[in-house]
Amino acid sequence: MADENQPDQTAGAPEGDAQQPKTTPPAETPPAAAPATPAAEGAKPPAVKKPAPAAKPAAAAHGEKKPAAKKPAVMETTPWESDLTKLLAERFGGAITEFSSYVGQNFLVAAPDSVVAIVEFLREEADFDYLVDVTAVDYPQRPERFDVVYVLYSFARNERIRVKTRIKEDYAPHTVTGVHPTANWLEREVYDMFGIRFAEHPDMKRILLPDEWEGYPLRKDYSIINMDNRWVKDNLGIDSGQ
């Protein structure tokens, strides 16, 4: 019995190995394919980057705000043209600086002070009656530090677009809660995470973090480790090992 057990234990591993091929070959194939792909990948980024400078002047033509020095590669967008863009261009003119499309998703870049008007126009005239999301992206090196992104969807047209705007750090964009009540919590979250205050928002306060929180966590210069060290220092009175 003990003898039976002994080989059984040693056989346990080979058996596990024997069963593994059943499960692992698919797991094994990507690594097998992988050595080839990193090589291809290593060659790819320059290949991707090469057309980028060529595409850059085109991109810079309508969105010259992107500093080329900071970003070696630029988003390879294609212009977005449709009846809607014509309508918007007619109505808002220079307030919309860019109509673009990336991986089949359309977006427009607008001046910060015209966003509310554009969103309202889209809701009233173009059936974009569902505000999917409001969020922001932080680019600390850029003069206009934040991108505020509004994702809109139209049930009638079955179409989703994004309205983007670039704002400076101390700029307070006007709230869109008057147009879409959904924006209430979403804008509060943007304020909570990025410190972008929305003007005339009914309840501009933190939402996820406690009210006494310092700093805005999703800004790029917000350091988690510093926060952690400070907490350890204040509460435990020792130096954090991190």
Add this chain to the structure above:
Amino acid sequence: MPETTFLDANELVLNMGPQHPSTHGVLRVILKLDGEKIRGTECVIGYLHRGVEKIGENRTYQMFAPYVDRMDYVAAVSNGLGYCLAVEKLLNTEAPPRAQVVRVILTELNRIASHLLWLGTHALDIGAITPLFYVMREREEILNIFEAYCGARLTTHAFRCGGLQYEVYDGMEQQAKRFCKAFLPRVDEYEELLSENRIWKERLINVGILTGDECKQYGVTGPVLRAAGVKWDIRKALPYSGYEKYDFEIPTRQNGDTYDRYMVRIQEMRQSVRIVEQAVEDIPSGPIMAKVGKIVKPPVGEAYVSIEAPKGELGYFIVSDGSTQPYRLRVRPPSFINLQALERMSRGALVADVVAIIGTIDIVLGEIDR
């Protein structure tokens, strides 16, 4: 001037939660009451905040995949699917057909599991304990499939960017089929228990009404929207992962009250079974992983991709700066936005109804707070 006494005060502030059995986690609702009537509610959230979006910025694309399971932990597979689709969109690739079908099977099973858990806990809130035991039994079968497929029951990490890591195990089709066959009579059984029950109906009908227009205003999606008569489901409207190939219906109801949401979810479970049955029938052969390489490095760009999670529209907005880590990763959580409508739904309701309304939105605090 006489002192205002307790009896004179016509507004009473009542704290519900964060530790309250029917808030499904750590949600605190401040209720302003006039007797039994609700005058206003204010949600205090964030007790479960882990900074998922910040974690995402500090992890590579593959490393972040297990974290998304921990947002809506009841429907971890759906979270993973949304994330993988978003990264694949940035990479401008698509999972191979075989992977897509397996993804559909698992997500639909997950939808059933999520709705089952909702049904059990919601019934428990209302006061019907029995369904909870039955739904847990059926959910167990689904979790067993997950466990056998990917090795974890709850936080599955079932999908990878570009396809699947695990091949279908022997007997998965049969197990899924057996489950589907045994499950449909079970749904009838839940309906027998609840649908005609007078207490159930008294507690749910005309409670927490949200009309279709209000749903759109508040951005409410998922079963809540469909119960209000809006026939909209991302699986049909903007199909992903091959959903256009399957024959299923979008169940809708007209009243938009709590009872209708219950009915919609029950119907949705039946539809999910239909999809699973169709998908299991022919899983195409072929590779399960697209050629994405060991290191995922999407070109500079941004994409918003959303899927129909059990709770509503789950969206991922990823900004890539061309490195191996996302520059910005935003999650559009359905529970977070649906919960916002609680204020509207509970206005004028009774205190006991708030419990029913919170239950009917189907929130998971892990997703709200992230």
Add this chain to the structure above:
Amino acid sequence: MRKLLKTVFLVDLIQGLWVTLRNQHPKHIYTEQYPAQRPKIAERYRGAPRLNIHPVSGETLCIACNLCALACPENLIVVTSERNEQTRRKELTTFIYDTSRCMFCGLCEDACPVDALELTQDFELASYTRDGAIWDRQMLEEGPKPTRYRY
């Protein structure tokens, strides 16, 4: 009239109670008597980590390539190695795996090129101390030894 009779005779409630009664039959028992009755764990289960050793020679299979440590989202694996001057190979010296931070995502297992690191079917990982959750090479090779209860 029918509706009235239905209401008077509590048809809806009896219908529900009948479902409950039906499920009273012992064949519907689903609960697992856990410590007494061991659960059936799936073959692919991602549980306690194990560092596989060669079944015959007892040498570790690990080649100290550090890929698992790089793949880990939580950075909880520490691998140190030493260059053996005779064989000119890297040899594993220590391997530390912090199970207290592990979320069992399986990325380390996927990254391992030689199937040395593996997540096994052991799921009883509780320990009385925090240090007990940090496993060294010996522990990883032997696997956990949870208390077996006898009834």
